[in-house]
Amino acid sequence: MSVSVAERPAETEPARHLAWRGWLLDRAPFLVACLMLLVVVAIYGALQKGVFTLDEINLDTAAAMTLILAATGQTIVLIRGGIDLSIGGVISLGTVIAATQFSDDPLTVVMWSALILAIGFAVGALNGLLISALKLQPFLVTLASWSILNGIAMLILPTDGGGVPGWWIGFSYNQILGLASPVWMLIGLIIFWYWFRATRLGITIQATGSNEKSAFLSGVSIARINVVTYGLSGLFAAAAALYLTTQTGAGSPTIGKDYILPSVAAAVIGGVSLFGGRGHLLGTVIGALILTLIGNLVFVLRVSSYWQPVMSGVILLVAVLASSLAEKTARGQEQ
Amino acid sequence: MDLIEVSGLTKRYGGIVALSEAQFSAWAGEVHALVGENGAGKSTFIQILSGAVHPDEGKLQLEGQPYSPINPDAAQALGVAAVFQELSLIPDLAVEQNIWFRREPRTALLTVDGKALRRKTLELFDKYRFPPLDPARELRRLTLAERQLVEIAKGLAKDPRILILDEATSALPAKEAEWLLALTRQIAAEGRLVIFISHRMGEVRAIADRLTIFRNGSTVASHVATAVSDDEIVTQMIGRPLVRLYPERKATATERIALKVDDLRSGSRLTGASFELREGEVLGVGGLQGHGQRELFQSLFGASRATGSIELWGKPTQIANPRHALIGRDGIALVPEDRPGQGLLLTKSVRENLTLSVIRRFTDKGFLSRGREAALVKEMVDFLRIKAGTPEQLAGTLSGGNQQKVIFGKMLLTEARVLLLYDPTRGVDVGTKGEIFQLMRDLAARGYAILFYSSDLPELVHVPDRVLVLRSGRVAATLGAGRVSEEAILRAAVLDEAA
Amino acid sequence: MSSFLTRNRLILLAYLGMVVLLLVTALFSPGFLSESNLRSTLVLAAFVGIVALGQTFVIIGGGIDLSIPWVLNSAAILMTLLCAGQDLPLFWVAPLILVGGAAIGLINGVGVAIFGVPPIIMTLAANVILQGLILVYTGGSPTPSAPELIKFLSVGRLGPVPVILLIWAVLALVASLLLSKAAFGRHLYALGSSATVAEFSGVPTARTIILTYASSGLSAALAGMLLTGYSGQAYLGMGDSYLFTSIAAVAIGGASILGGSGHYLGSIAGALVLTILTGLLPALNLSSGALLVVYGAVILVTVSLGSETFASLWGLVFKNKKQKTEGD
Structure with missing residues (x-):
């Protein structure tokens, strides 16, 4: 017969007195991101006058908003333990549809906006469905749909162009109580996040990213979670596209790919785990602000604007390395 | 009702x-x-x-x-x-x-x-x-x-x-x-x-x-x-x-020390194990689960990081990774616990699995010799009586016992004479279990040194020459011939709980 | 031989698909099967095929290389800049750029194998960083035309045979030997099937991973230089489409995108299929946007066919054979 196997860890309470260290290690990436933002703001403030004003906050938030929206969807997918490359296609397609279909009539604009958001959600849901039904890797499915959506965008509008109504472009200049509409959007987004992560759906998405098998054994339908997660990512990408047209005033069939890596980068810089289960939108927002302000710095320093993607790539790699190191240390402690 | x-x-x-x-x-x-x-x-x-x-x-x-x-x-x-x-x-x-x-x-x-x-x-x-x-x-x-x-x-x-x-x-x-x-x-x-x-x-x-x-x-x-x-x-x-399950136990151990481990530590589970394994000996490892057995086997094979000193055949050795462990006759080979996860490529053929660790043995200037590979495969299939239709059959379609034999064959082909066997009979049918025990004794008689962990107490009582009992990551007792029994192993494993 | 056929069913299907596609194309545009048109199709396929070589290695090993577009583009731009239209500098510039491409791949491989960065992130970041650096370096201005020697290599002919086809054939031979006849191939397939099993079997996993990414950088750099000969000069964005085509070619060729299977012979078929498709679309009055749609659809369909869900369907279709292997 088999042995009795009374498992008993060698140490009974190895980690308790190290609890605060664990707490700190968990939040290390987020705290580092906060520090990084402070440093970037300080440099920016030293080089440029009038940085510490409400106007500047309005401007920077307006500039960062496309990335923040795209990265919100990406954050949800990353917490689920996946990745969404198709947001590049959704953003391109969204701007192209908006730039070709919007007219001065507000009703048309509202209708087409709703349709663009619906398309974004549907495309994402389809991604999620294919990932679950065919048991394919998320990056492959979303890579393919990126290509397809990009192609459709080019069919609709082969080169940059089209246009949106003037009042639509003015969106980010509208102010309430001295704060521009993007700032209010950001506040709304953060409130949404605090609500969303406390709902059963939010917890289930996090749980599925933390350990898919355990979640399945607890009765979670993985397919349904994938549909919702990637659907939300598509929805936020479509919202990013709509917002982007208020900034550029035109459609571009190729602009979306410029947001794929930064959306992942913003989340990872902000402490969202690439392996799922952990992350917070506040971190992503800080990541997105860092990436945007680096763009400002490049401008202030009068060096080539092409340095911006280089910097975001380097920062991303540093963040990934740092988080994987923190993860290893944390795991070593828990053993 | x-x-x-x-x-x-x-x-x-x-x-x-x-x-x-x-x-x-x-x-x-x-x-x-x-x-x-x-x-x-x-x-x-x-x-x-x-x-x-x-x-x-x-x-x-x-x-x-x-x-x-x-x-x-x-x-x-x-x-x-x-x-x-x-x-x-x-x-x-x-x-x-x-x-x-x-x-x-x-x-x-x-x-x-x-x-x-x-x-x-x-x-x-x-x-x-x-x-x-x-x-x-x-x-x-x-x-x-x-x-x-x-x-x-x-x-x-x-x-x-x-x-x-x-x-x-x-x-x-x-x-x-x-x-x-x-x-x-x-x-x-x-x-x-x-x-x-x-x-x-x-x-x-x-x-x-x-x-x-x-x-x-x-x-x-x-x-x-x-x-x-x-x-x-x-x-x-x-x-x-x-x-009938257990083969006759003939003492084949010599005086020569194959593996000497001193104060080996890894993670929080293995906290300083020391022991000697002799040529021709089957040394059992027992104790309650989670008291450092897995860490011991993985550290010796270079699969997890450890400190302490290891001597193989009298020579101090640093084992950085499994590739380093499998260096040939003076090496150290592991039959791991997780067959599909660590031991076997389920979607590859019996042949590819058997020869995976010894590709060097049939390459000339970087090119494979299929003839020499076939000879090695035939040698192992015959020696271990692996029941596969052809060597091209996918390993995943074999029975549990035959899968385990393929892993044994892969490790034996490396010619490493120190074998680490981690629960090798788990999920294996009774017939193959008997064959595996016989194989262990045969290899010991040929001068192999075998470290053998089992989650099954009777196996530890009946197969090895001596049994080490690990408790809290250290060797709590070494039970020699005549002193090994289920009670003795359990007592040594839980002594601190009784005290 | 029959075992090779059953095991590489997907490769055969890819070639079958290519023949069918060729016949369909011939129906739509009768001129397609002319000698000159076939030749130019083969030349275009060669570029895809060369890029797909490294990607094949990477995917068999269980990874993915998304840095191809700008490795290719950087190689093209640097080569034309450094040579300034002259042939002579090519003798030091070409080796330098090949080494540079391999070095980028090496960095990718080290990031993935040693530091555990997910391949998508590592290679996507490398792509963006390279893009930025090249743009900073050139300021976005156009580059001199390609050296004549490069033009000869990419569009020239030896008798009736385009030179680039000879290059491709040699590379295909080397790649096939590496996969089928060399220790490297064994290591690679084991790595892609299960990295842990490979590690526990003494396979040099880190070295193998690094080599695959290095070979991908190398083949992308080579393709980039040759491509300048075809288009006459280097331009920004010339590598973009090769991201999708390289992955699609490998997928069509039957490599499981989860790693562990596939062969360069399949990727060759994939490159041909994609190029014929590219040729077919203008005949149908379709634009480059449609091409992207097709690439995406092709990736989706082919990886679906190789997926677990479809594997069970395949199992039903090939029931007899399956039972035979399991019955032992």
């Missing part, structure tokens, strides 16, 4: 039959134990009951109604809840979130009501007199024993009519295990059914009203616990006299 009744239950995985024609019935208000060897089909059986696995054939009835849950959710809705070993918990959620996962109390805003969640958790802990546990801690910060408590709480929170406990006591310290046994009786007394799986005969004796015995993927008998003796149970679990 029977609360649950099962007949003709069968489940196959590929070519392997996990469960065949199983019968079972149990009524409300009893504790019903399932006993049997590892791989006898108990876990497949309860996975089917709990809706995690679908049977291929068979009839299940719950209170006289057909019962075929499509998933664990459906089973739970019908009042069947299982407590698996740490399987369904989410590392990044807090204790209370885990216990009430997907059934959390909610506010009007559809968010989880944190206060109600805490209150319900404390009520649950209170009702069943749980050992102290912080509801707000994240699961990944808990010890194994604490996680097991959470798993139990999660099962109880569903207020099930049928509660399945799978080895629920194995991860618990003595006091908590006792608490759980008392709790089990209490739950049954409330008129519910507890299906209880344990490898500890004492526990089964203490709480079970009836027991069902599993053997080789089938049920062999059900008994009222008081009407059957331990000997009868064991005989039915094994199904035949055990004597």
Whole structure:
């Protein structure tokens, strides 16, 4: 017969007195991101006058908003333990549809906006469905749909162009109580996040990213979670596209790919785990602000604007390395 | 009336039959134990009951109604809840979130009501007199024993009519295990059914009203616990006299030391092991699970980082990685515990698996010689009597025993003469078990030095020359010939608990 | 031989698909099967095929290389800049750029194998960083035309045979030998099937991973230089489409995108299929946007066909054979 196997860890309470260290290690990436933002703001403030004003906050938030929206969807997918490359296609397609279909009539604009958001959600849901039904890797499915959506965008509008109504472009200049509409959007987004992560759906998405098998054994339908997660990512990408047209005033069939890596980068810089289960939108927002302000710095320093993607790539790699190191240390402690 | 009744239950995985024609019935208000060897089909059986696995054939009835849950959710809705070993918990959620996962109390805003969640958790802990546990801690910060408590709480929170406990006591310290046994009786007394799986005969004796015995993927008998003796149970679990399974033990060890380990440490589990393994010797490694056996084997093979000194054939050696360990005749080879995860490429052929570690032995200037490879493959297939149609058959389609032989063959081809065997007979059929033991003795007679861990006590008693017992990551005792018995091993393994 | 056929069913299907596609194309545009048109199709396929070589290695090993577009583009731009239209500098510039491409791949491989960065992130970041650096370096201005020697290599002919086809044939031979006849191939397939099993079997996993990414950088750099000969000069964005085509070619060729299977012979078929498709679309009055749609659809369909879900369907279709292997 088999042995009795009374498992008993060698140490009974190895980690308790190290609890605060664990707490700190968990939040290390987020705290580092906060520090990084402070440093970037300080440099920016030293080089440029009038940085510490409400106007500047309005401007920077307006500039960062496309990335923040795209990265919100990406954050949800990353917490689920996946990745969404198709947001590049959704953003391109969204701007192209908006730039070709919007007219001065507000009703048309509202209708087409709703349709663009619906398309974004549907495309994402389809991604999620294919990932679950065919048991394919998320990056492959979303890579393919990126290509397809990009192609459709080019069919609709082969080169940059089209246009949106003037009042639509003015969106980010509208102010309430001295704060521009993007700032209010950001506040709304953060409130949404605090609500969303406390709902059963939010917890289930996090749980599925933390350990898919355990979640399945607890009765979670993985397919349904994938549909919702990637659907939300598509929805936020479509919202990013709509917002982007208020900034550029035109459609571009190729602009979306410029947001794929930064959306992942913003989340990872902000402490969202690439392996799922952990992350917070506040971190992503800080990541997105860092990436945007680096763009400002490049401008202030009068060096080539092409340095911006280089910097975001380097920062991303540093963040990934740092988080994987923190993860290893944390795991070593828990053993 | 029977609360649950099962007949003709069968489940196959590929070519392997996990469960065949199983019968079972149990009524409300009893504790019903399932006993049997590892791989006898108990876990497949309860996975089917709990809706995690679908049977291929068979009839299940719950209170006289057909019962075929499509998933664990459906089973739970019908009042069947299982407590698996740490399987369904989410590392990044807090204790209370885990216990009430997907059934959390909610506010009007559809968010989880944190206060109600805490209150319900404390009520649950209170009702069943749980050992102290912080509801707000994240699961990944808990010890194994604490996680097991959470798993139990999660099962109880569903207020099930049928509660399945799978080895629920194995991860618990003595006091908590006792608490759980008392709790089990209490739950049954409330008129519910507890299906209880344990490898500890004492526990089964203490709480079970009836027991069902599993053997080789089938049920062999059900008994009222008081009407059957331990000997009868064991005989039915094994199904035949055990004597022939173990080969004759001839002392083949020489004076030459093959492997000398001094103060080896790795992670928090292996905290300073020292021992010597001689040429021609089979040295058993025992002790309770989780006391450093896995870390010992992985460190010696270079698969996890360790400090301490290792001498191979008298030469101090640093083993940085498995590639480094498998350097040839003076190397060290491992038959790992996780066959599909660490040992075998299931989607590759027997040939590719066998020769994977010795590609150098049949390459000329970087190019493979298929002829010389075929010769090596034939040598091993014949030597180990691997039953495969052709060497091109995919390893994943072989039986468990033959898969294990392929892994042995892969390691033997490296010609390393120090062999680490980590639970090599787990999930292997009885016939192949006997062949593996004979092979170990034959290799020892040819001068191999073998370190042998088994989760099966009788194997440790009957196969090796000496047995090391690990406790808390150190060698607690070395039992020489004549002093090895199940009692002696267990006593050395739990001495600190008795003291 | 029959075992090779059953095991590489997907490769055969890819070639079958290519023949069917060729016939369909011939129906739509009768001129397609002319000698000159076939030749130019083969030349275009060669670029895809060369890029796909490294990607094949990477994917068999269980990874993915998304840095191809700008490795290719950087190689093209640096080569034309450094040579300034002259042939002579090519003798030091070409080796330098090949080494540079391999070095980028090496960095990718080290990031993935040693530091555990997910391949998508590592290679996507490398792509963006390279793009930025090249743009900073050139300021986005156009580059001189390609050296004549490069033009000869990419569009020239030896008798009736385009030179680039000879280059491709040699590379295909080397790649096939590496996969089928060399220790490297064994290591690679084992790595892609299960990295842990490979590690526990003594396979040099880190070295193998690094080599695959290095070879991908190398083949992308080579393709980039040759491509300048075809288009006459280097331009920004010339590598973009090769991201999708390289992955699609490998997928069509039957490599499981989860790693562990596939062969360069399949990727060759994939490159041909994609190029014929590219040629077919203008005949149908379709634009480059449609091409992207097709690439995406092709990736999706082919990886679906190789997926677990479809594997069970394949199992039903090939039931006899399956039973034979399991019955032993």
